[in-house]
Amino acid sequence: MDRFNMLVVGRDYDKEMQLCRMEGLGEEELKTKGYTADQLHQIYRTKKDNLDLRIVDNPNFSAFMMRELRKGLAIGHDLSKYAISMDWMQVHEIRKGLESGVDVSIYDKPEFTAAHMEELRKGLEAGVDVTIYKKLTYNWFQMKEIRLGLESGVDVSKYATPKYTARVMRVVRKGLEIGLDMTGYAESHYTGDVMEMIFQGLQEDLDVSEFAKAGYDGEQLYAILKAKERGVEVSPYIRKDFSCEQIQQIRKGLETHVDPSIYAKEDFNGFQMREIRVGLEERLDVSVYARPELYWQQMEELRIGLEKGVDVKKWAHPSFSPADIKKGVLEAEESGDSGTSDDFTEAQTQEIILGLEAGIDVNVYAKPEYTATQMHNMRLELMAEAGISE
Known part of the structure; x- marks a missing residue:
């Protein structure tokens, strides 16, 4: 939100007071009012630009509010009536709307937060019907998803309901934008993160909905989806109480052709599974x-x-x-x-035997200081160089 990009670095008080004096403002009066350096800067800018200082000259206004009032005067609008019941961020959204020429009366209500106002303003600027989401039953995240849907021309009635979180709305919207109807999943009360994984899978012609129905959460579905993307079938080894990390370790084991059933047990957490998997890959006991x-x-x-x-x-x-x-x-x-x-360990000896059977020079790696994995990799390199397949 651009209203957060206006924070000023603390200004020098004496310098700002000097600038005010140069514009003919009384130093004693300003000091009596207790203005900060940032407030003095707004007083100075208002006076310098020949704007109505009476609108801005109020020590109860923050420097940010003063800035909005000054910028409002610069475009011909007195925004002081809003300063009574709104914060400076709300006034900022009203000013931005006036600058872009939209009807700010649609959202210039104190019950709307600045974030609500921003979504309504952006909708008005885009020319969409904001009455569809101009409801306090929506938070601004939900408003944003409805606005984006209206702007992209999809049927927002499929998801414009307060019962859907913004995350669920986002998935339905993105689906509609590419011709994929996700409303059925939304109606099944899946959480946003679960729907995101289902949606991602469907885009890749991969279906994880069966796991969603079984109660797997978004993180678990992520790990399952990653396995499917790699053509790895983890379903025989996983359980609903396995974490994302545990499922990942099962997938990695299958990818390196080790037997994950050795460690795919509820007694082992993901980190323990990793150590067992790596050991199996190293051909250790x-x-x-x-x-x-x-x-x-x-x-x-x-x-x-x-x-x-x-x-x-x-x-x-x-x-x-x-x-x-x-x-x-x-x-x-x-x-x-x-x-x-x-x-040599049993695994090292096995690598030497495999090398001898392949007819390569095992003296290159038949050394106790090499681990079985190092021997394995060196054997494969030697075989590849000799044009021998494993």
Whole structure:
């Protein structure tokens, strides 16, 4: 809203008083009235522009109200009658309407907030029938959606009712604008965020309405929709009590071809699921830490230890903090008791075997310091260079 772009930086009082004196205004009288520097600036501007100072000269008016009254005088209108029962933002909307030549009597009522007034003014400026939404039963967000619908020429009667939130109205309006009738979903009392996900899906020929009917919320539908966009079917693994993050982790697991059923359980939150998923992708023995009683931070440190080939079983207990586990892994590495010196983990060994079977030079990556994932990526690169498909 442009009325908020007019805030002034605190002005210098002495400088503003000097400007007022230069216009022949009495310093003592101004001081007696207790004007601030910003108010003095409006007094000065009014006098300098040869406008009726009596309209603006009132210490009870804020500098913002003075500014609106001064600008009203500049276009030939005395707005002081509005200053009695309205705030400066409401007066601002009346002035803007007068400047654009609309009939401000339609909305110059103190019961309308400045935001209401703005939507009515913009509707009048656009030439639409504002009586359709000139009702205090609408908040200004709802008014805006009705106005935008009128401006785009859609049938606003399909959603112009106070029972619909502005967010629901927005979805119905946008649907009508592209020939998609969303009123049936609105009548089903779906929330705005749920309707937004249904609408987004329909635009992509993806239907998530079955999940909406089952009671999934907007965030959950977002995660389901993202899975559908990627061609991933998460429905066999998800539950209505899974969060958006949990559903995302299931989707990511399916994308990397790991078995999400190992962690798609209500006992694991989204962060715990992530650590188990990453471990599965690294081909680690996640059973060591895939336990609900462990915080995800503990799981993370245990996973990192496994990646380094350290036997972390003794630290896989809730009594060990993430810092304890990290310290234990570091000490095991430094003491050489990590299993990384000459031994390969099962996952590393599998990568070497796959490389040998493919006929590539495994000496490039058959080194204990490489994790199984690093070996996996290096093997695929070598196979690609040799023109060998996996």
